[in-house]
Amino acid sequence: MRSAKELNELRAALAQQLAERKRAKPRIIIGMGTCGIAAGAREILKAVLREVENRRLDVEVCQTGCIGMCQYEPLLDVQLPGGPRVTYGSVAVKDVPRIIASHVMGGRVVEELAVAQMADGEPLVEGVPTYDELDFFGRQLRIALANCGRIDPESITEYIACGGYAACAKALTEMTPEEVISEVKKAGLRGRGGAGFPTGLKWELTSRTPSDKKYIVCNADEGDPGAFMDRSLLEGDPHRVIEGMIIGAYAIGADEGYIYVRAEYPLAIKRLEIALKQAREQGLLGENLFGSGFSFDLHIKKGAGAFVCGEETALMASIEGRRGMPRPKPPFPSVSGLWGKPTNINNVETFANVAEIIDRGAEWFAGIGTEGSKGTKVFALTGKIAHTGLVEVPMGMSLREVIYDIGGGLPAGAQLKAVQIGGPSGGCIPAELLDLPIDYESLREVGAMMGSGGMVVMDQNTCMVDVARFFLKFTQNESCGKCTPCREGTKRMLEILDRICSGDGKDGDLELLEELACHIRDTSLCQLGGSAPNPVLSTLQYFRDEYEAHIRDKRCPANVCAGTSAPYQINAAVCIGCGLCVRVCPAGAVSGERRQPHHIDAGSCLVCGACAAKCPVHAIAQGA
Amino acid sequence: MGCICGQDKQSMQAYLQPLQQVLNRYAREERFLVPILQDAQEAYGYLPAEVMREIARSLNISFTKVYGVATFYSQFHLRPRGRNVIKVCTGTACHVRGGGEVLKAIQNVLGIEAGGTTPDLEFTLETVACIGACGLAPVIMINDDTHGRVNPENIKSILDGYRQPVHTEVAAG
Numbered sequence: 069m070r071s072a073k074e075l076n077e078l079r080a081a082l083a084q085q086l087a088e089r090k091r092a093k094p095r096i097i098i099g100m101g102t103c104g105i106a107a108g109a110r111e112i113l114k115a116v117l118r119e120v121e122n123r124r125l126d127v128e129v130c131q132t133g134c135i136g137m138c139q140y141e142p143l144l145d146v147q148l149p150g151g152p153r154v155t156y157g158s159v160a161v162k163d164v165p166r167i168i169a170s171h172v173m174g175g176r177v178v179e180e181l182a183v184a185q186m187a188d189g190e191p192l193v194e195g196v197p198t199y200d201e202l203d204f205f206g207r208q209l210r211i212a213l214a215n216c217g218r219i220d221p222e223s224i225t226e227y228i229a230c231g232g233y234a235a236c237a238k239a240l241t242e243m244t245p246e247e248v249i250s251e252v253k254k255a256g257l258r259g260r261g262g263a264g265f266p267t268g269l270k271w272e273l274t275s276r277t278p279s280d281k282k283y284i285v286c287n288a289d290e291g292d293p294g295a296f297m298d299r300s301l302l303e304g305d306p307h308r309v310i311e312g313m314i315i316g317a318y319a320i321g322a323d324e325g326y327i328y329v330r331a332e333y334p335l336a337i338k339r340l341e342i343a344l345k346q347a348r349e350q351g352l353l354g355e356n357l358f359g360s361g362f363s364f365d366l367h368i369k370k371g372a373g374a375f376v377c378g379e380e381t382a383l384m385a386s387i388e389g390r391r392g393m394p395r396p397k398p399p400f401p402s403v404s405g406l407w408g409k410p411t412n413i414n415n416v417e418t419f420a421n422v423a424e425i426i427d428r429g430a431e432w433f434a435g436i437g438t439e440g441s442k443g444t445k446v447f448a449l450t451g452k453i454a455h456t457g458l459v460e461v462p463m464g465m466s467l468r469e470v471i472y473d474i475g476g477g478l479p480a481g482a483q484l485k486a487v488q489i490g491g492p493s494g495g496c497i498p499a500e501l502l503d504l505p506i507d508y509e510s511l512r513e514v515g516a517m518m519g520s521g522g523m524v525v526m527d528q529n530t531c532m533v534d535v536a537r538f539f540l541k542f543t544q545n546e547s548c549g550k551c552t553p554c555r556e557g558t559k560r561m562l563e564i565l566d567r568i569c570s571g572d573g574k575d576g577d578l579e580l581l582e583e584l585a586c587h588i589r590d591t592s593l594c595q596l597g598g599s600a601p602n603p604v605l606s607t608l609q610y611f612r613d614e615y616e617a618h619i620r621d622k623r624c625p626a627n628v629c630a631g632t633s634a635p636y637q638i639n640a641a642v643c644i645g646c647g648l649c650v651r652v653c654p655a656g657a658v659s660g661e662r663r664q665p666h667h668i669d670a671g672s673c674l675v676c677g678a679c680a681a682k683c684p685v686h687a688i689a690q691g692a
Numbered sequence: 693m694g695c696i697c698g699q700d701k702q703s704m705q706a707y708l709q710p711l712q713q714v715l716n717r718y719a720r721e722e723r724f725l726v727p728i729l730q731d732a733q734e735a736y737g738y739l740p741a742e743v744m745r746e747i748a749r750s751l752n753i754s755f756t757k758v759y760g761v762a763t764f765y766s767q768f769h770l771r772p773r774g775r776n777v778i779k780v781c782t783g784t785a786c787h788v789r790g791g792g793e794v795l796k797a798i799q800n801v802l803g804i805e806a807g808g809t810t811p812d813l814e815f816t817l818e819t820v821a822c823i824g825a826c827g828l829a830p831v832i833m834i835n836d837d838t839h840g841r842v843n844p845e846n847i848k849s850i851l852d853g854y855r856q857p858v859h860t861e862v863a864a865g
């Protein structure tokens with residue numbers, strides 16, 4: 069790309085081509101993110117191709133990334149010339165012929181399968197809500213995810229046609245690096261990788277370090293259990309991340325960059341490889357971009373399976389080919405990073421916000437969110453929630469709004485107990501604090517953390533001690549072993565939790581846990597150890613009674629910890645005598661006449677919990 | 693691949709041939725150690741000691757360094773693995789949606805524990821912290837395929853889809 073003018077001309081031509089394509093033929097678009105494929109999108113694609121071939125239809129079949137409605141996967145969109153784009157959800161192979169016959173060939177929308185429609189500048193059809201009318205979308209504000217699920221992520225032309233790389237052209241041809249940094253600072257963008265460090269300031273620090281060589285790195289190691297924002301972004305709109313990186317590289321004066329992606333994300337890696345190749349072909353990566361004299365190129369590095377490599381100094385060690393172990397800071401990467409050169413590391417989502425800031429200006433961005441947290445945040449909403457999926461909301465929205473208004477609340481029968489935010493570095497927020505605004509500071513105050521954006525909803529059947537143990541087991545397993553507090557301390561904490569969960573907790577265990585937690589938090593080398601105790605501390609703060617029930621009464625209030633030794637009992641007033649418990653009990657401990665209240669023999673009960681899990685009327689619980 | 697100690701130089705050379713092809717793709721620099729190990733594992737299915745030794749020699753770094761890196765990352769394996777690798781997600785969302793039951797069911801069907809390989813080298817079973825497909829929990833990954841919304845009942849039929857067919861169908865040819 070030799071100039072901004074050339075890009076403008078290309079965009080106009082591509083947009084026209086795209087519009088003509090839409091006018092010429094019906095389009096069938098299939099959601100092909102990892103989630104979609106896992107739900108069977110490949111079979112749907114095959115069925116569509118078969119149908120198109122059998123009926124000799126003249127249609128365009130294309131793919132898109134994840135739009136965030138995981139619970140409706142697989143998704144299939146149909147757009148007729150001059151019509152809106154209609155999304156069908158939970159599509160089965162057997163539905164494909166019907167959708168094609170009725171909608172594609174007959175022009176009649178199959179209303180009972182349609183989830184929503186996108187106007188796309190065309191008149192709407194009746195009987196199907198628009199995306200904005202759905203609670204799930206209407207309350208979101210999509211900046212980073214704007215294109216996800218709309219464009220074909222393997223096509224640079226679609227990205228350019230909807231305005232892509234314009235911000236890059238503007239930054240490189242109309243702005244100095246200082247101006248770019250100042251704009252990002254004014255916007256108030258903070259890192260989306262966890263800690264929330266101001267991005268503009270980080271860029272400034274790196275730009276001020278004199279050096280003959282600098283690097284820019286994108287952290288796509290997303291290893292937090294319960295998080296998939298970065299994967300969806302890379303799978304759904306890779307060019308947006310690349311564009312953000314080019315602008316960042318220009319600002320700090322880097323001519324080379326790396327994207328460090330987890331090996332567990334093969335589709336994200338594939339789409340990035342395609343995107344990089346296309347960007348090089350279009351002259352958006354390489355020498356003398358936009359005639360500005362600035363040159364830049366990017367490499368992909370595959371991670372090799374170590375959570376700690378998400379930590380920036382460990383990540384750099386890993387890129388250098390060594391074991392991914394963190395080192396003390398300072399020196400910070402902005403001073404001494406990859407191969408000792410100044411290096412700027414940002415998260416995928418951080419980079420995904422940059423182009424819009426340059427395009428629409430810092431003021432626009434700073435107008436969204438709260439005083440200290442600007443813009444939006446993407447969350448992976450999962451667990452016991454009606455609408456699982458990926459949502460992007462303005463900072464400052466309350467948890468209640470996200471969970472009930474957007475997520476549709478919990479499934480029938482489930483009561484909200486806690487929300488886990490921030491993965492293994494975060495904490496559990498109890499139902500009483502649902503009106504908490506989501507921003508960096510508020511979350512930190514209640515003992516959680518923005519983290520990368522996993523949001524797991526838990527109901528009354530979730531044991532908070534078990535959850536704490538789950539996360540600690542994770543961090544203990546992923547501890548790199550370099551520093552003692554993290555290596556040994558998390559192990560000791562886990563032993564105590566194991567003991568409590570198996571009904572062998574003793575008096576003094578909770579105090580010991582707290583003491584260990586504080587030492588580990590304060591003395592670990594990196595934030596893996598530094599934040600590892602958070603899930604334990606936050607559950608101890610809000611759910612101490614559950615720990616005490618395990619220790620004192622040998623009882624798990626949520627009936628999860630099988631080892632707590634109090635045998636199960638049947639509430640005779642509730643029991644309907646269906647006999648399901650008799651059938652599942654491996655020890656033959658349950659007896660009773662049909663349609664009469666049953667009884668569990670305390671001596672033979674193994675406390676496995678199988679009966680309680682099966683009971684349709686919740687009549688079975690552990691005795692005190 | 694069987695034991696190769698005590699074999700002559702020639703067969704050793706033949707054994708290391710696939711590795712040479714991998715090495716030729718990279719400059720002989722330490723920073724390519726991880727990708728070289730990744731490609732070598734792809735070629736051999738795992739990382740035999742001889743292969744790591746040759747990598748150390750060719751990059752001019754110590755064997756300990758190669759061994760240290762290979763054992764640091766969970767992606768690398770020093771023992772042969774099954775033709776199909778099953779990764780059961782044990783992430784938070786899967787955990788609260790019954791991922792543990794799924795793991796148990798697979799262990800029952802295959803008769804191996806997590807971390808094990810079936811004697812016929814058909815399957816290796818592993819757990820993984822999070823696959824990042826939480827919206828479809830519980831999730832498992834077999835090779836590069838992600839399967840969502842699995843349950844103990846449909847596990848067997850999913851696994852059967854990956855078994856080597858015992859009889860090749862003549863008519864199909």
Ligand SMILES: Cc1cc2nc3c(=O)[nH]c(=O)nc-3n(C[C@H](O)[C@H](O)[C@H](O)COP(=O)(O)O)c2cc1C
Pocket residue numbers: 258259260261262263264265267287288289290291292375376377378379380381413414415416418520594595596
């Ligand atoms: C154990 C550990 C794991 C981390 N994992 C990630 C990760 O997967 N992705 C990420 O962007 N940042 C991760 N971080 C934070 C990075 O160290 C770093 O702060 C971040 O990449 C900076 O980018 P940002 O300023 O754009 O947020 C992790 C930190 C620690 C201590």
